[in-house]
Amino acid sequence: MRNNGDFLFTSESVSEGHPDKVADRISDTVLDAYLEADPEARVACETLVTTNRVILAGEVRGPEAVEKTLIDRARAAIKDIGYDQEGFSWKKADIQSFLHAQSVDIAVGVDSSSDKDEGAGDQGIMFGFATRETEHLMPAPIFYAHNILERLRDHRRSGNELGKGLLPDAKSQVTLRYVDGKPVGVTSIVVSTQHEANMSQDRIREMVRETVGEVLPEGWTCPEDSFYVNPTGIFVIGGPDGDAGLTGRKIIVDTYGGAAPHGGGAFSGKDPTKVDRSAAYAARYLAKNVVAADLADRCTIQLSYAIGVSRPLSVYVDLDGTGRDVNEERLGVILNEIMDLSPRGIRKHLRLNRPIYTKTSSYGHFGRVPDTALDNFTWENTDLVESLKSALNR
Template structure:
C-alpha cells in the first residue's frame, strides 16, 4: 500500500432510478420466495416517466404454472397472481416516496412480461429430481468477490460507508418530515485522504439532492435563502455521520453543485436493474465479479456466492487474522462445487497465510449453492431492503443481514490456532 493517497466512493439513494428498479426487482423476489422458498426468479425492471416494465424468467408454482389447465386461460398465472405482482410494484414505489407528476405510485403505467424459466437452465441447476444424488448446480458460471476492512466498525471501506450513511439519514429526515424540502433522488460521494492505510481527512464531499421548487442557487439563480437552508441541512447531516476529526478546514463541500435539481428519479432518467453494482458492494475498494444481485433468487451464485465471500472475509477480519481481506470464488453453470477459492490479505495478515485460509474456509462452510443457502438461511423474503444503501455492512429491519454475522470467528480461531 502507498503511505498516502486519496480514495473516493459514491452512493445513490433509494430514489435513484436504477435503485428504484433494483428495489422493484427484489420486491418480486421476496413475493415469490414468500410463497415458495424454492422459487426461481430472474426479474429485470425498467423505470421511466410514469412507467414500470418487468421482464425475465420465473418458476413459482403457487403463482405461475404453464401446465395448470385451469390457469392456461390467464397465460399460466394463478388467479390474482398478476395483481399481486402489480401491487408489490406500486407499494415499493409508494414506500420510496414517489408521488410526483412524472412518476407516481398510483398512476404509473405497468407492464408485466415475466415468463417461465428455461427448461435448459433448470436441467443443469436442479438437484436430483430424477432420483439421483446429484447436488444442485450453480445457476450460472462466474466469479464472485467478498471484502472486509477494519476501517469502520462495520468492517467496510470508510468512503462507501459514509456515503451510504449520509443518504440513509437524508431519507429518514425526508420521510419523517424533518426535511420536507427533500425529494427521493439523491447522490453522495466522499473523498478521504489516507495515511498509513488509515483515513485521516475528508478532502471533498459531494451531495446532489432532488428538492422542492426554489432550493437551487448557482451563478445567482434561485432563492439564496432557501439554498442556504438546504446547504446548511446537508452539512449538518455530514457532520453527524463522519467522525469529527475527519472534517477539517481543508474539507471542500459540493452541495447541488449544478444548481436546480427538481426533476429526478425515473422521470429525469430511465432506470434499470443492476446498474449500480459498485454502489451495492465496496465502492471500488475491492474487485467485483460483474454480476448484479437484485432480481435474482439465491440459487444464482451472482448473489449467494457474493454474500458468502463477504461473510468469510468479514469473519477473517473480525477474528483478527488480517486488517483487510479479499476472497474470490468461481463457479461453472450446473456444477455444484466451486472451481477455485482465492484469498488475499493485502500484506496485513496476522499469524495466518492465504493458503491456510484457502484450505480451512471450505472445511468450515460448504461452498455449493445449496450449502451457502443453508448456512446463511437465504431462502427467505429478505431482499428488498438490501437493494438500497448497499448489501454489506449494515442492518435491515433492526437486524443484521445473515451474511454480516461474525459467528464463524470462534471456529476460525479453533481451526487456525
C-alpha cells in the first residue's frame, strides 16, 4: 500500500469461530502443550476441521505423555470457542491424531551441536511491517477489522444485549478512505456473523452497528447504504459444519491485511525453531522499533534464511520514502548487529520457547497488547528504541 495520494484500501478479518481459525487454535493448543512440557520440543501440527470431525497431522518431538492429552485439549479448545451445535460440538466431535516423530533429516540440519550453531528449520523469506496509522503502529484497515470482531466476541461471551444470540463464526471487512496517504474515514463495512435461528436480521444489524460504533474513531462510521450485515441473509449454519477449515489458510488476516508483503509461510502449529514464525515475529519487532524510534513513518523489513544455516542471508529495510536522515542499507546492518537474528537468538531475545501461542491464533499476530502477567506478544515491545538511536549516533 502506497504512502501518499488519495485512494481506498480494504482489509478483512475472521473470528475465532471461523473454520480456519478453529484449526489454527487447535494447532497452537498442541504446540503450547508440548512447549509447556519441554521448551525445546519440536512441533509442526496441521489441523483439519469439518462437520463433527477433527484430524491432527504433522511431526513432533517431545515427551510422549503429551500425546495422550491432545484430544482432550482439542476438545477443550472447541468448547472455549463456543461450539456446542448439532453439526460441530466439543462434546460429540470425533477427534483423531496422526502426529508422528519429526524427520531425522530435518533434525540434523536444525539442531545445534558443540561445533555448530542451530540452523533455520527451512528456507524462506519473512516480512515485518509497521506504520504510524494507529497507536499500535498497524495499518488501520486490518486493525479495525480485527477490533470489530474482538468486540463482538466479547459481547457474545458476556451474554449481554449486544451479543445475545450470536454464534462464534464471523467475518468483517473494512474499507478506508486515504487522503494524501493518511486514513480519514470509513467508506464501507461488511460484517457477517453466525446467529441463532430465531433472531431477526434487523436486530442483528442493530447489534453490529452499535458494536462498530464502539470501535471506530468518532465520525468515521460509514453511510447506512454502505454498511452490510449478513448480506446474504440468514447465517445459522456456520463454523466447521458450514465449511471445512485448515491450519494456515488466513496468512493475510494473521499479518497486515494486505498492506505489506507476506513471505507466504503460515504461523500456527509451528514451534519457534521454524523461521516462518519466529523470524516474522522478529521482523515485525524490528520494524515497529524503527517507527517507534521516529526514524520513519513506515518500515518494511525482509529477512531470508536457508535450511540448516543459522544467520540470515539478507536483511532488507524499506522506509518507503518516509525515513528521517537514515540510510536504509546502514540501518539494515545496525539491526543485524543489535539483535541476534539466528533462530536461537530470536527465540532467546523474544522469549519464544514458552506456551504463549494459543492467544495468537485469532485476531492477528501483530498489533496486540502484550500481557505483562503472561509475558506474551513480546515482539510488540519497543525496547530497542534507545539501542537503535545510540547505534545510529555512533
